[in-house]
Amino acid sequence: MAFTNKKKMSIxxxxxxxxxxxxxxxxxxxxxxxxxxxxxxxxxxHPNTDTALLYFEEPEEYALVCKYPCHTGVHFxxxxxxxxxDDIINGTIA
Numbered sequence: 742m743a744f745t746n747k748k749k750m751s752i753x754x755x756x757x758x759x760x761x762x763x764x765x766x767x768x769x770x771x772x773x774x775x776x777x778x779x780x781x782x783x784x785x786x787h788p789n790t791d792t793a794l795l796y797f798e799e800p801e802e803y804a805l806v807c808k809y810p811c812h813t814g815v816h817f818x819x820x821x822x823x824x825x826x827d828d829i830i831n832g833t834i835a
Contacts, residue, residue: 763800769830770811780806782826784819 760779767774782802804826806812818824827833 760800760803760805764803764805767805768807768811769804770806770815773807773811776808777805778808778812779803780812780815784816784826 757779761777764779766777768777780803782804806815815826815829818829819826824833
């Protein structure tokens with residue numbers, strides 16, 4: 742699906758507002774409320790936050806995390822330690 746820049750920004754803003762309303766306004770890991778981004782809990786690679794917000798449909802599949810260090814750390818744990826979302830949030834190692 743191709744979007745014009747104007748349409749993309751409109752969708753992005755609407756979905757970011759919805760995400761903050763439905764997911765809260767703090768990082769689920771460190772509880773900070775700055776530099777928040779949408780993270781797919783399944784750990785599937787994504788090019789950037791814009792993509793997640795354009796297709797944000799199932800809130801339970803996403804979580805808010807701060808860009809650094811938590812988002813970076815979550816991907817590190819998934820990629821190199823074989824942890825899934827529940828492992829990371831519960832502090833258990835697979």
